[in-house]
Amino acid sequence: MSTSGPKRRRSTIADVAALAKVDRSVVSRLVNDDPRLTIRDSTRQRVLDAIAMLEYRPHAAARSLRTARTQTLGLLIPDFANPVYAEIIMGAEQAAAKVGGVLVTGSVRGAGMTPDSYLELLGHGRVDGLALVTDAMSTQTQTELDRVGLPWLLLNQAGAGKRRYVALDDQKAAALAVTHLVGLGHERIAHIAGPRGVDTARRRRNGYVAALRRAGLSPDQDLVVAAEYSVAGGAEAMRQLLRSPSPPTAVFVGTVASAVGALHAAYQMSVAVPDQVSVIAVHDLDLAASLVPPLTTVRMPLQLLGARAVELLLNESPSAEIREVVSDPIELIVRESTAPPRSRR
Incomplete structure (x- = not known):
């Protein structure tokens, strides 16, 4: 009872x-x-x-009828396997909830659909705005969304030819990571980069190169390995670097998912971290502190990125150009995966 x-x-x-x-x-x-x-x-x-x-x-339904708005926003990500996207989604959901809205999230890889096919489904009155973590949105689709007046925004996809985006300062984050390694005394610093052609990978690589040059070090193309933003991609790239006749003493990894694979590969090859090679990565998630050894990271405002995207979609005109970079807070989180090289001890 x-x-x-x-x-x-x-x-x-x-x-x-x-x-x-x-x-x-x-x-x-x-x-x-x-x-x-x-x-x-x-x-x-x-x-x-x-x-x-x-x-x-x-009442959401009644309000929608009065205002011709659904109070629903769409967010399209590449896949749900990368834990970084969970942080972005959380920030976007919280921002939408504050104004009585709902966030609908889908992935390209999970549904076996292209970005354009997803947009075809969502872009006809089903949502009030679309946020996309993708480089693959066609010009034709952008033109169609502009024609119907549906707000859309790219997340962390900046650069030439893109007129509506909000992005993180990946170049600043990469430079912070490399500067930390240089400060420990490392000179032979490798970079496990993202896939070729991906905008975030390009910006992080630019930050890596710029920081090396500011420190008086010459970038070495043999120390840069492109890899998928995944555990498997990071592991394979790390194995390639450690098999080199002159392996690096430190590795800057483009994202925390790849760093998980990099640490595992070093363990399999009996290369001690950080005794033989230091490892640092962009993005700080809860799992980073629980790895062996705990991973040094550069914390990025992922939730703030998602929240800012929602704010811009709701408040800016669908025709307005938006080129915004969220630079703060970006913070170095030092843990046990980085240390001075053996020659400095």
Whole structure:
């Protein structure tokens, strides 16, 4: 037998209007952000206080009919296997929830679909905006989305030819990682980069090269290995570097997923980290502190990136050019996978 009390009735616009002593139309226009609403600041605050006191929440379906908006945003990622995307999704979900919205997330790889086919499904009134973590959106699709007035935004895909994006400062993060290794005394520093042609990989490699040159070190092409952003990709790249006649004393890895594979490959080859080779990676996830040894990382504002994408989609015009870089906070997290090279001890 249930001992809980009677279920509380959901507050309505009429309840809010009665408590705030205003007409119901004022409450409706306020919660729907009607730009034509003109009321005193004291009246506006009285309505907001009543909304908070009654814990009033607009009915999503009814609101959608009134505003011709679905209160739903779409987010397309390459796949769910990379834990970095989970952080972006979390930030986007929280930002959408703050304004009474919902985030729908899909992956290209998991569904066996191309970005264009996904956009064909989502781009016809099903969502109010689209955020995409992909380099593969065609010009034709962009033109079609612009034609129908649907806001879209690329996440962490910057560079020439892209006019709507919000990105992280990958070049700054890479430079921070390399500067840490240089400060420990390393000179032969390798880079496990991302796949060729991927924008984030290009920016991280640029940061790696720039930091080496600032330290007076000459970049060595033999120390840069392109690999998939995956455990398998990182492992294979690390094996290639460690088999070199002159292996590196430190490795900067483009992402934490690849670093997991790199650490495992070093263990399989009986190469001690950090005694024989130091390892550092971009992105700091919970798992980084639990690896053996705990992984030194550069923490990036992934959740902030997702949240900022939602804000821009909701508040900027679909025709506006958006080229924004989120540079802070970027932080070096030093753990046990980096140490001075043997020659410095």
